[in-house]
Amino acid sequence: MHDQPSVAELVQAVKNFIDETAGPNLTGHATFHARVASNVLSTVLRDLEQRPQSEPAERARLLDLLGDEADQSTAALNETLSARIKAGEMTPETPGLLSHLKATTIAQVEIDQPRYSGLKTAKS
Amino acid sequence: MVPQPGLPHRYSLALPSLTLIVAKMGSKSEFETGLQALFTRVFGQGHSLATFKRLSGGASQETWALAGSGKSTILRRAPGGGSEARSSAAIGLPAEAKLIQAAAKAGVPVPDVFHVLDDKDGIGDGFLMSHVLGETIARPILRNHEFETARSILSGHCGLALSAIHSIPTQALPPELQVSDGLSQIEKYETIYRAFNAPRPVFELTLQWLKANAPAPRLNVLVHGDFRLGNLMVDETGLVAVLDWELAHLGDPREDIAWLCVNSWRFGQSQNRVGGFGQLDDLLTAYNQHTGSAITAGEIDWWEMLGSLKWGIMCMIMYEAFRSGADASVERAAIGRRVSETEIDLINLLEIAHA
Numbered sequence: 001m002h003d004q005p006s007v008a009e010l011v012q013a014v015k016n017f018i019d020e021t022a023g024p025n026l027t028g029h030a031t032f033h034a035r036v037a038s039n040v041l042s043t044v045l046r047d048l049e050q051r052p053q054s055e056p057a058e059r060a061r062l063l064d065l066l067g068d069e070a071d072q073s074t075a076a077l078n079e080t081l082s083a084r085i086k087a088g089e090m091t092p093e094t095p096g097l098l099s100h101l102k103a104t105t106i107a108q109v110e111i112d113q114p115r116y117s118g119l120k121t122a123k124s
Numbered sequence: 125m126v127p128q129p130g131l132p133h134r135y136s137l138a139l140p141s142l143t144l145i146v147a148k149m150g151s152k153s154e155f156e157t158g159l160q161a162l163f164t165r166v167f168g169q170g171h172s173l174a175t176f177k178r179l180s181g182g183a184s185q186e187t188w189a190l191a192g193s194g195k196s197t198i199l200r201r202a203p204g205g206g207s208e209a210r211s212s213a214a215i216g217l218p219a220e221a222k223l224i225q226a227a228a229k230a231g232v233p234v235p236d237v238f239h240v241l242d243d244k245d246g247i248g249d250g251f252l253m254s255h256v257l258g259e260t261i262a263r264p265i266l267r268n269h270e271f272e273t274a275r276s277i278l279s280g281h282c283g284l285a286l287s288a289i290h291s292i293p294t295q296a297l298p299p300e301l302q303v304s305d306g307l308s309q310i311e312k313y314e315t316i317y318r319a320f321n322a323p324r325p326v327f328e329l330t331l332q333w334l335k336a337n338a339p340a341p342r343l344n345v346l347v348h349g350d351f352r353l354g355n356l357m358v359d360e361t362g363l364v365a366v367l368d369w370e371l372a373h374l375g376d377p378r379e380d381i382a383w384l385c386v387n388s389w390r391f392g393q394s395q396n397r398v399g400g401f402g403q404l405d406d407l408l409t410a411y412n413q414h415t416g417s418a419i420t421a422g423e424i425d426w427w428e429m430l431g432s433l434k435w436g437i438m439c440m441i442m443y444e445a446f447r448s449g450a451d452a453s454v455e456r457a458a459i460g461r462r463v464s465e466t467e468i469d470l471i472n473l474l475e476i477a478h479a
Binding site for chain 1: 326329331332333390393453454457458461464467468471472474478
């Protein structure tokens with residue numbers, strides 16, 4: 001299938017339209033919503049770029065942490081992890097748990113809100 | 125009282141599907157006529173309303189600036205003139221008016237509430253208060269040069285204001301106030317979180333950690349419930365008014381102190397634990413001196429973690445409004461991608477607790 005323009009290029013084109021054409025012609029609360037929409041498209045672009053690396057890395061850590069669950073989806077692995085934490089089988093003292101959650105959350109915030117202050121704190 | 129970019133000014137604490145508010149006073153001319161009659165009734169014959177301007181938008185309580193004949197006032201009114209509280213935790217405007225008046229008597233800086241709307245006014249629930257001048261938006265308060273002196277003394281002012289709020293005798297307060305301590309809040313937010321059926325291991329770990337490490341409760345006091353920049357009016361001399369009392373309840377005094385410390389309410393200035401502008405020791409020194417209590421910084425940690433968790437689940441609630449189809453706006457969709465901000469804050473706090 002064709003990839004010119006790519007999904008990322010199409011999203012960028014719509015973002016350009018919002019930033020340069022539509023946004024400046026809006027007034028009141030719609031101006032604010034246009035800024036939010038533009039930021040959302042930036043998130044989409046980061047998600048397209050980063051998820052292909054960060055999700056398999058998360059999955060590898062989950063398999064490591066949970067043991068033999070290789071046939072499960074990543075979502076199912078996260079459900080299993082949540083259930084074990086809820087049951088008290090895993091706590092902040094469990095080797096590897098906090099570092100896995102930290103790595104996963106850093107990857108998520110890098111996509112969602114890369115300028116968030118808490119991200120800087122986590123990486124320092 | 126102006127919506128802040130990226131952060132909704134007000135959020136519903138109940139599931140959105142349960143809090144549909146129907147505008148009861150749809151006609152604008154009816155509202156205008158009502159406002160004009162109210163203005164003259166309150167300020168006397170010869171005073172007529174010349175301008176009225178909506179200051180806040182969205183689903184929040186309506187805030188209107190009214191002016192004419194050399195008089196000006198602020199009207200805080202239920203959306204569309206309705207009369208029910210907007211969420212299960214909100215106390216309703218008549219009770220809020222009584223609380224602000226009680227706070228004024230106790231020496232808390234608040235606007236002067238001088239008229240509570242009744243049926244005769246015919247424009248729904250609400251009240252009139254004095255027009256206090258100042259800034260409520262976090263960004264200029266934290267960054268602009270004109271607030272430099274204010275920032276240096278604001279922690280002490282907040283400690284003083286909170287000490288006055290927490291010292292108000294609770295027997296005389298409106299019966300609408302709910303009792304809500306730390307463990308009951310965990311239970312409430314856990315129920316909401318579980319209903320979404322969207323497991324987040326960081327929230328799960330936080331819930332279990334908070335339950336396992338819950339501090340002994342302190343005596344119930346009046347808690348403001350949303351004491352943070354956005355709801356604090358500040359001028360170049362410091363704190364001038366504490367606003368938005370609708371989430372007030374009876375509970376643990378440390379909740380208010382810690383909510384102001386939640387990283388989401390530091391607006392990027394993480395190094396300043398108190399609201400992005402100050403240090404906790406300054407707040408606690410002023411607070412403890414005036415209440416005679418001995419709350420330590422270490423006691424605030426647990427409550428700060430609970431605050432981050434609560435804000436994260438509130439973001440899930442707001443995203444749920446989009447997911448369920450109740451609110452199709454891009455803003456409600458986008459807030460779902462802010463939940464991870466609270467997750468990274470919780471990780472940072474859990475790391476400190478287990479260092």
